Amino acid sequence: MALTIRRAVPLATLTTLGLGGPARVLAEIRHVEDAREALRAARSEGAAWGILGGGSNVIAADPDAAGWGFDGWLLHPVGSAMTVVRRDADHVWLRADAGVVWDALVAFAVDEGWAGITCLSGIPGKVGAAPIQNIGAYGQELAAAFDTAEVLDTVTDQVATWSATDCAFQYRDSRLKRAAGRYLVLSVTLRLQIGGAPALRYGELRDRLGLARDPAPESAAASLDVTQPDATRPDATRPDAQPRLATVRETVLAIRRAKGMVLDAADPDSRSAGSFFMNPIVPTTAADGALSGLERRHGATLAMPRYPAPPAVDGTARVKLSAAWLIDRSGLRPGYDHPDHGGRRVGLSAKHTLALVNRGGASTADLLAFAAHVRERVRDTTGIVLMREPVLLQPAR
Numbered sequence: 026m027a028l029t030i031r032r033a034v035p036l037a038t039l040t041t042l043g044l045g046g047p048a049r050v051l052a053e054i055r056h057v058e059d060a061r062e063a064l065r066a067a068r069s070e071g072a073a074w075g076i077l078g079g080g081s082n083v084i085a086a087d088p089d090a091a092g093w094g095f096d097g098w099l100l101h102p103v104g105s106a107m108t109v110v111r112r113d114a115d116h117v118w119l120r121a122d123a124g125v126v127w128d129a130l131v132a133f134a135v136d137e138g139w140a141g142i143t144c145l146s147g148i149p150g151k152v153g154a155a156p157i158q159n160i161g162a163y164g165q166e167l168a169a170a171f172d173t174a175e176v177l178d179t180v181t182d183q184v185a186t187w188s189a190t191d192c193a194f195q196y197r198d199s200r201l202k203r204a205a206g207r208y209l210v211l212s213v214t215l216r217l218q219i220g221g222a223p224a225l226r227y228g229e230l231r232d233r234l235g236l237a238r239d240p241a242p243e244s245a246a247a248s249l250d251v252t253q254p255d256a257t258r259p260d261a262t263r264p265d266a267q268p269r270l271a272t273v274r275e276t277v278l279a280i281r282r283a284k285g286m287v288l289d290a291a292d293p294d295s296r297s298a299g300s301f302f303m304n305p306i307v308p309t310t311a312a313d314g315a316l317s318g319l320e321r322r323h324g325a326t327l328a329m330p331r332y333p334a335p336p337a338v339d340g341t342a343r344v345k346l347s348a349a350w351l352i353d354r355s356g357l358r359p360g361y362d363h364p365d366h367g368g369r370r371v372g373l374s375a376k377h378t379l380a381l382v383n384r385g386g387a388s389t390a391d392l393l394a395f396a397a398h399v400r401e402r403v404r405d406t407t408g409i410v411l412m413r414e415p416v417l418l419q420p421a422r
């Protein structure tokens with residue numbers, strides 16, 4: 026089948042923030058030959074290229090002088106196949122095309138009673154992007170269920186099968202993300218546990234399910250060591266606490282909806298890219314300094330959430346902090362906006378300080394100005410520098 030392309034496609038219609046000027050060409054990628062053809066065409070025009078999935082973790086540029094938000098070819102995976110490629114007594118290996126909607130995959134796995142990704146219910150976007158930032162939520166990360174990905178190197182034109190080790194997953198990061206658009210994920214294969222127990226590490230999730238909190242649930246939820254399979258983690262499968270996967274999925278979705286973290290045209294707080302900042306991993310001394318500064322400012326003792334993190338390469342002890350908590354304690358409350366930084370057009374979600382929302386009529390310049398303001402406020406108040414989670418959609422060659 027011939028490659029399907031669309032020209033001058035407004036990125037605001039393809040991104041959850043609803044921002045960005047038009048992409049010059051959007052090429053629908055069903056299989057690897059489509060990708061090769063699109064790359065050949067881009068090269069023959071001397072044009073740049075990039076990759077766009079569901080547009081839920083990207084910031085697309087405002088129109089440039091020539092009117093383009095993306096002046097080049099955007100490869101847009103649309104393949105929709107899901108196949109069980111292997112099965113043994115305990116596990117299935119489920120392969121999904123990059124264009125499959127992530128939450129459709131989760132819903133399918135939950136319906137089948139396959140454990141491993143239930144807590145990742147409701148995350149927007151497509152399967153192909155899931156390994157890029159090693160999606161995670163509510164005590165689970167993709168890495169634990171990931172088996173392999175089929176990846177096209179857009180520079181060498183070669184397809185290779187990447188293992189979890191090749192991907193070098195970390196907290197909201199991977200080698201794929203660091204290579205900034207060089208590799209196109211064509212499909213992902215997950216290893217799921219047949220009849221497995223749900224992961225019930227996250228305190229808020231346990232509360233909603235009426236379960237006692239684990240002794241150290243939040244630390245597991247925030248764990249950066251994502252390379253261990255679930256079952257090797259302490260307390261992953263408590264015999265006394267095993268609600269059905271479907272119950273856990275519905276509970277996760279309910280928690281997410283309350284925070285504006287499920288895409289919903291009727292919820293203006295979901296017009297975001299999800300969490301705008303990553304939870305910072307900082308030396309323990311920096312966390313202590315931030316806490317004492319905040320306590321002085323608030324004139325009260327504060328309980329700062331902090332979770333274990335691996336030490337730095339030089340051995341410095343580190344902890345992971347909550348970006349939402351730091352923003353809030355820096356005086357920026359849900360719904361906050363600023364007249365000089367995007368005006369009323371952008372602001373913090375009214376439901377969750379970690380999401381920056383396009384309230385309508387905003388530009389990408391507004392969003393980035395507001396994000397810089399939030400970052401500065403947190404840095405000036407706590408000494409901690411927040412890092413952006415969504416990526417700028419920039420052409421590569």
Ligand SMILES: Cc1cc2nc3c(=O)[nH]c(=O)nc-3n(C[C@H](O)[C@H](O)[C@H](O)COP(=O)(O)OP(=O)(O)OC[C@H]3O[C@@H](n4cnc5c(N)ncnc54)[C@H](O)[C@@H]3O)c2cc1C
Binds near residue numbers: 081149153
């Ligand atoms: C309301 C909301 C809630 C969210 N909640 C969470 C959450 O709980 N946890 C979480 O981890 N994330 C969350 N996110 C972020 C986002 O949904 C995920 O990062 C998701 O995986 C992005 O998928 P996408 O298809 O939309 O990718 P896009 O936004 O289209 O792309 C993201 C990046 O991946 C690249 N990319 C996309 N597809 C491919 C591919 N096939 N091959 C190679 N590179 C590719 C793009 O070039 C870009 O750099 C949330 C976002 C929103 C809007």
